[in-house]
Amino acid sequence: MTTTTLKLNLGPQHPSTHGVLRLILELDGEKILSCEPDIGYLHRGMEKMAEQMSYIQYLPTVDRVDYLAGFFYSELLCRIVEGALCVELPEKVRVIRVMLLELNRMASHILWIGMFLMDLGATSPFFYTFREREMILRYFERISGQRMMYNYFVFGGVRRDINFLEDVEEILSILPSKLDDYEKLIEENPIFIKRVVNKGVLEKETALNYAITGVNLRASGVDYDYRKQDYLYKGFDIGKVILREKDSMARYRARILEIKESMKIVRQALDYLKKSSPLEQKLVNPINLKLPEGDYYADIEAPRGIASCFVRSTGEKEPYRLKWRTGSYYSVNLLRKLLVGEYLNDAIAIAGSLDIILPEVDK
Amino acid sequence: MNYLYFLYIEFLQKYNIPKLFGDITYYFIPFCIIAAALLVIVLALVLVERKLLGFFTQRKGPNRVGWWGLLQTLADAFKLLCKENITPDKADRFLFNLAPILVFVPMFAALGIIPYSSEFTFVNTSTNVILYLILAAFPVLSIFLAGWASNNKYSLFGAARSIAQVLSYELPMTFVILSSVVLASSMNLTGITLAQTSKFWFLGWFIFPNILGFIILFICILAELNRCPFDLPEAESELICGYNTEYSGMRFAIFYLSEYAMLFANSMFISILFLGGYLSPFGKYLFGSSFLIYFEQAFWLFLKASILVFIMIWIRATLPRLASFDLLKFSWVYLLPLSILNLFIVVMIKFAGGG
Numbered sequence: 001m002t003t004t005t006l007k008l009n010l011g012p013q014h015p016s017t018h019g020v021l022r023l024i025l026e027l028d029g030e031k032i033l034s035c036e037p038d039i040g041y042l043h044r045g046m047e048k049m050a051e052q053m054s055y056i057q058y059l060p061t062v063d064r065v066d067y068l069a070g071f072f073y074s075e076l077l078c079r080i081v082e083g084a085l086c087v088e089l090p091e092k093v094r095v096i097r098v099m100l101l102e103l104n105r106m107a108s109h110i111l112w113i114g115m116f117l118m119d120l121g122a123t124s125p126f127f128y129t130f131r132e133r134e135m136i137l138r139y140f141e142r143i144s145g146q147r148m149m150y151n152y153f154v155f156g157g158v159r160r161d162i163n164f165l166e167d168v169e170e171i172l173s174i175l176p177s178k179l180d181d182y183e184k185l186i187e188e189n190p191i192f193i194k195r196v197v198n199k200g201v202l203e204k205e206t207a208l209n210y211a212i213t214g215v216n217l218r219a220s221g222v223d224y225d226y227r228k229q230d231y232l233y234k235g236f237d238i239g240k241v242i243l244r245e246k247d248s249m250a251r252y253r254a255r256i257l258e259i260k261e262s263m264k265i266v267r268q269a270l271d272y273l274k275k276s277s278p279l280e281q282k283l284v285n286p287i288n289l290k291l292p293e294g295d296y297y298a299d300i301e302a303p304r305g306i307a308s309c310f311v312r313s314t315g316e317k318e319p320y321r322l323k324w325r326t327g328s329y330y331s332v333n334l335l336r337k338l339l340v341g342e343y344l345n346d347a348i349a350i351a352g353s354l355d356i357i358l359p360e361v362d363k
Numbered sequence: 364m365n366y367l368y369f370l371y372i373e374f375l376q377k378y379n380i381p382k383l384f385g386d387i388t389y390y391f392i393p394f395c396i397i398a399a400a401l402l403v404i405v406l407a408l409v410l411v412e413r414k415l416l417g418f419f420t421q422r423k424g425p426n427r428v429g430w431w432g433l434l435q436t437l438a439d440a441f442k443l444l445c446k447e448n449i450t451p452d453k454a455d456r457f458l459f460n461l462a463p464i465l466v467f468v469p470m471f472a473a474l475g476i477i478p479y480s481s482e483f484t485f486v487n488t489s490t491n492v493i494l495y496l497i498l499a500a501f502p503v504l505s506i507f508l509a510g511w512a513s514n515n516k517y518s519l520f521g522a523a524r525s526i527a528q529v530l531s532y533e534l535p536m537t538f539v540i541l542s543s544v545v546l547a548s549s550m551n552l553t554g555i556t557l558a559q560t561s562k563f564w565f566l567g568w569f570i571f572p573n574i575l576g577f578i579i580l581f582i583c584i585l586a587e588l589n590r591c592p593f594d595l596p597e598a599e600s601e602l603i604c605g606y607n608t609e610y611s612g613m614r615f616a617i618f619y620l621s622e623y624a625m626l627f628a629n630s631m632f633i634s635i636l637f638l639g640g641y642l643s644p645f646g647k648y649l650f651g652s653s654f655l656i657y658f659e660q661a662f663w664l665f666l667k668a669s670i671l672v673f674i675m676i677w678i679r680a681t682l683p684r685l686a687s688f689d690l691l692k693f694s695w696v697y698l699l700p701l702s703i704l705n706l707f708i709v710v711m712i713k714f715a716g717g718g
Contacts, residue, residue, distance in 0.1 A: 008516050015603060030520065030687065121591065121598060121684025127420035191592055191683050344520070345601050345686050 005033055008344075012041045016119050016348050019358030023335065025347075032347055035339040037332045042362040050322035055081055055155070056286035058322075063149040065324060066360040068111060071097075071104040072302040073324075074153040075232075076309040079298040081155045084291040084313070085284060092276050093157045094232055099168070099269035100140075100152070101232075101300075102262040106175070107136040108303035109215075109255045109262075112355050116252065117186065119352035120195050125186060132178050139167040155289070157281035168270055172263055179256060187253075196248035200338055200350030203246065210337070211330045214305030216354055219254040220246045226301040236265055248353035255355075290317055304328045304355050328360040367392065367483060393485035397474050401624055406436040408623045412676050419680035443619075446612035451514060454609065458512035462505050463610070463617040469501035470621045473628050478553045480641050480660030491552040492544060495632060496537065499587065502625060503529045506589075506596060509618070510606035521605025524687055525596035528586055531694035535702035536583035539576040542702075542709040543569050543636040556640030564646045568639040572712050575705045577637045579698055581671075584629045586690065588622070591679035595687050626675065627668060634667035 006027045012020040020041035026033040046065055050058050055077070062077050063070030075097060082089065089097075114129030137147045142164050144152040152159050186192055202212070207220045217224060221244045227233045239261035243250040291313040299308045305327020312321045331354040338354075339347045368389055375385045410425065410432065417424025425432035450456055476491050476498075478484040488494060503525055510522020544550055546569050547558035561567025570577045586593040597605030607618045634640060641660035643649075650656045685693070 006516065016601065117683060121594065122682060123416070124420045124680045127422065131421060185681070189682065191685055191689075194689055195683060195686055343686070343688065345595075345598065345684075348601050 012038075016352065017358075018115065018352070018356055021332065021356065021358055021361070023339075023351075025339075025344075027344065030344040032339050032342050032344065035336055035347075037335050039329075039332060039358075039361050042358045044359075044363065046363040047322050047324060050319050052318060054286075054317045055289050055291070055319070059154070060149070060151040063151060064359065065363055066302065066304070066307075066326065066328075066357055067148050068108045068357055069104050069303045070148055070150050071100050071153065072300055072307055073309075074151065075101060076298055076300050076307060078153045078155055079300070080296045080309055080311050081284065081289070081291065083298060084294070084296050084311075085155075087156045087282075087284060089157070089232075090279075090281050092273070092279055093281055094234075095269045095272050095276070096158050096162045096279075097153060098232055098236060099162075099266050099273065100143075100150075102265045102269070103136050103139070103168070103171070105303045106259050106262045106266075107133050107140075109259050110136075112255060112303075113182065113186075113252075116349075116352045116355075117192075119348050120192065122186075122192075125182065128178070128181070128185075132175060135167075135171050135174065139164065139171065142167065155284035155286060157283050158279075161279040162273060165270060165273060168266065172267060172270070175259075175263060179259065182256070193249070195346070195349055196252060196353070197245075198247050198249075199346050200248045200342070200353055201246045202251075202334070202338065206334075206337060210334045212305065212327075212334060213330070214301065214303070214327050215241075215254045215258055216251055216305065216327075216331065219243045219250040226299055226306050230299075230301065233265075236268055239264060248350060251353045251355075288317065290315055291319070302327060304357060304360060305330065324363055326360040326363070328356045328358070331356050332361050367485075390485075393475060397471065397485070401471070401474060404627050405620050405623045406440070408627060408672065409436045409439075409619075411672075412623075415673070415676045416680055419677070440616060443616040444613055448612040448614060449609075451609050453514045455512040455514065458508055459609075460614070462509035462512060463614045465508060466502045466505035466621045467617050469498040469505075470625050470628065473498040474624065476552065477628065477631050477635065478556060478640060479664060480657040481553070482657055483661065484553055487551070487553065490550045492540060492550045492555070495552070496540065499625070499629060499632070500529065500533060502621065503587075506606045509610070510596075513606070513609040515609050517602045517604075518606050518608050521596040521598075521602050521608070524598075524602075525589070525606065527687065527691060528589075528593065528595060531691045532583040532586040532698070535579055535694065535698040536587070538699075538702035538706050539580045539583070540636065542573055542576045542706045545706070545709055545713055546573065552635050552640070556635055556642060559639040560642060562646065565639060565642075565644040568637065568642075570637040573637065573705070573709055575701065576709070577633070579702050579705065580633055580636065581674075582698065584633060585675065585678070586694075588626055588629060588675075590626070590675055592682040592685050593690055594684060595690065598684055626672060630668035630671040630675070631664060633671055634664060638667045640664055640667075 008025045008027050009022065010025055011017040011022040017023070022038040022041065024036040024038060046061070049061065059074060059077055062073040065073045110129045110133045114126040117125040140150060141147045143162060144150040144159070202216065202220045204220050204222055207217050207222065218241055221242060223242050225238065227238050241254050241257045241261055243254050291311070293313055293315040296311045296313065297308065299306055307327060308325035310323040311319045314320045334354065335351055338350055342350060371389055371392060372382060372385045414424040414432070425435035428434040428438045450459055473495055475485045476494055506525045507522045510518040510525065543555060547555040549555055549558060559567045559569055589596050597607065607615055610618060641664040643663050648656050648659050650659050
């Protein structure tokens, strides 16, 4: 009897590929022999689009690069422009941005918990995490008028002064008890432990070779957090989340711990903002804004790894070339290595644990 | 034969219709009763499951169609009836169409052999238990057929997993059922029910000497029903919909319907084996002498089954899915030895009790 391997086309229309990722799997039974990610089903030409738009026209669209962490990408573009024009940010603008970025990181990680559990077949945590995320989104809506595409950061400052701080206070008071609930429901569940412990082990060297950054890297035991050297976070006490287990469980725990650390940063920002005087900022005039000729580059620690933006300007109103570097893109590439030798149902869990968001990959 | 049968024959004799005619046509009556009850049960169960899952996840569940969402399932069923039945081009047409029928028929028959009350067992043979086991295991073959005939890779995986699953849970399940049979000294479901009568309320139920068996059987039934955490054959996040990925319209509705009907039938089966079937938990019935007693008995059986269904829905709301190899390992390493040990203990109890 001759046996052959089976080519399985996982996606792009598959419930657990988080959007439109297509994985071409070669299977022996349910065991994966090779994995070939195929991306581009959500390509919107974010980079090419920038070349036809002035900077202020492009600013509202960058939230869409990663719809779960919009603040990070508008911050990146603002950072590029501010860096090119040598604008000093007022202290209060800096703190407002840090607080919103960290709240956004929390929202993104909380959503991931639900999605990950959905991949493992548990449906309830999905709704619980949406409930908690809703609090944060509602706050974003109150201050910026939008739930996901905020367009709140502008060149040289923020669109308007921060308010409704009592909402943030409420989020910080409710969230810890909810995280404890997750711990009871999820982490102490023997089936969950069986599905994630020692599954999808990501070695330190592999992670570094595949340019993995962010939580996934820290869960593999590498101490690298860009926030430590970020000027925006100057004066903030940024906790350290490093785990040595390297498996899916470590990635899960790292995200939970990171939410807790983010809450501490938000608390610091909140204490400052409560005492601060009304906002005084000098915005960059966006009309006829031209960056001086040259190359500009900025980094930020986004929820899915380090995000970077590169702009080459020829002194025109539009950038000559704009390039995004996003964390998920590298995580997708990692699937090639990480999924080989795993079984189909573990593969879904492992791919889920890397927190891949497709709009970020395809841009 | 039973009460209903004699009523029917008596009714016919009034009009001088020969008994032979009654013997042949009698089976239409239970058929109609079961069909009607089945529809009501399934429609109610689907709604209850969705409502409960809604409450577990802090939602309202369906609440738009009818008062409290009561007509939601009817609307869904109507929608499915109106939909086009699509047969994939490369599918085996005959087997593809046969599979939903083969999943429906045994489920229907299984409902017919359950003793709903002391006089309402539509088909009562001396080895009901064996018959039930066969009928309950049959849908797995239909699932395999559906997965194979669809000619879809995801369906095929679902079918293969389903077969792997049946190998792992059928054996411990049989051993546990045997332990109940030993305790009752009967292979008839009514006999097993009656063996659980006692003077002290519900202390005669087999769950008390045989709690381990109850737990094992409950787990096995979860696996047999493809319920969470053993919903591997239709794992949504992995296999899209498993074996019924390619089915649409009425054929899909039949799969869906049989799944819920089987859920209730199996819950009743566990209730009969371990929770005293139609016996009242208070030792005596509220309507001791009138004919209402039969309805009361059916009520107790449905109540016990409903509690088990509730627990199954609760489990679904709580647990993630097992990996396929974990299920096999769990079953062969823990369930099978435990069920054999359990059977041994039960036999010892029986002998010690002078059985």
